[in-house]
Amino acid sequence: MAGNRRAPRRRGRTSPLLFGAIAVTLVGLVLVSLRFVPGSPLAAAAPGWTGASPTNGRAGGAPPDRSKRPSARPSPTPSPTPSLEPLPFQARSLTSLGIKGWYSWSVLDTRTGKFIGSANQAQTSTTASMIKAWIVADYLRRTAEAGDTPSDARLADATKIIRDSDNTRAEQFYNLVGRSPSIKRLIATCDLTDSKPAADGGWSRTNLSPRDTARMGLCIKDGRAAGPKWTKWLLNEMRLVRAPGDFGIRKAFPAAEQKKIAIKNGWIDRQREQEDHINCLAIGDTWTMGVMVRYPINLGFEYGMQNCQKITKALLRPTV
Secondary structure: OHHHOOOOOOOOOOOHHHHHHHHHHHHHHHHHHHOOOOOOOOOOOOOOOOOOOOOOOOHHHOOOOHHHOOOOOOOOOOOOOOOOOOOOEOOOOOHHHOOOOEEEEEEEEOOOOOEEEOOOOOOOEEOHHHHHHHHHHHHHHHHHHOOOOOOHHHHHHHHHHHHHOOHHHHHHHHHHOOOHHHHHHHHHHOOOOOOEOOOOOOOOOOEEOHHHHHHHHHHHHOOOOOOOOOHHHHHHHHHOOOOOOOOOHHHHOOHHHHOOOEEEEEEEEEOOOOEEEEEEEEEOOOEEEEEEEEEEHHHOHHHHHHHHHHHHHHHEOOOO
């Protein structure tokens, strides 16, 4: 029976080369599969972004350097603010003029609201007839606000007050506007800071500073004083001021310029103080100006009238 048994088969041994090939193949399959596992270090980068993660499109979470992109645009250069033409005036010392007595001046740039002026531009003096420009303006504005129109006779009176500085008619108009309350309206309406009504309630002794005179000029110019209906009329009348009140500020300008400048001046001899008080208001295209002088009464009106012009001329830029 033993001779009939079959001899057992020998199992063949696996070749080392075959084993190595299989191992390499398995490792390759694992590496390929890892490229499709999200978050794997071997995961493929999203198309269109070099070195960027699929979640935020930025390498390492850092913001992109826009300055290196071809599409980056330079910041626009801001346009320069247009510069304003200088005023025809420049501040300077006037001691060389040798003016006797007290004097003060102020110029307001109506475009910017800025002042130039003497160190004492906030000091006051009595206005005399210069205040008549406000009295007429107050009357015209209040009449329009009441829904009325001045009669031709009233307008003719207003013309005499402005062009010829008529005192009798000025007193009548001052009564029409309530006397001292009119000056209080001037201070409130025109934002004056230095001025006050006269102690005796009259218009001639109203206390105004050159700085507030320039503010009153702006108030007339911009329509607050006479109101929208009558401002143009009043400014035209002030451009037509004639002798004896045509002196001072605008006389310092060339003849062609004088016609464009609206004025109202005041002059009076103060017997109580033994002084002459001379005052000048002028309204130009881009400015308003106040000049006030007072000095010993024996020097006469002409001395102050000339000094008002002399002060202005000394302040004008050489090109004017």
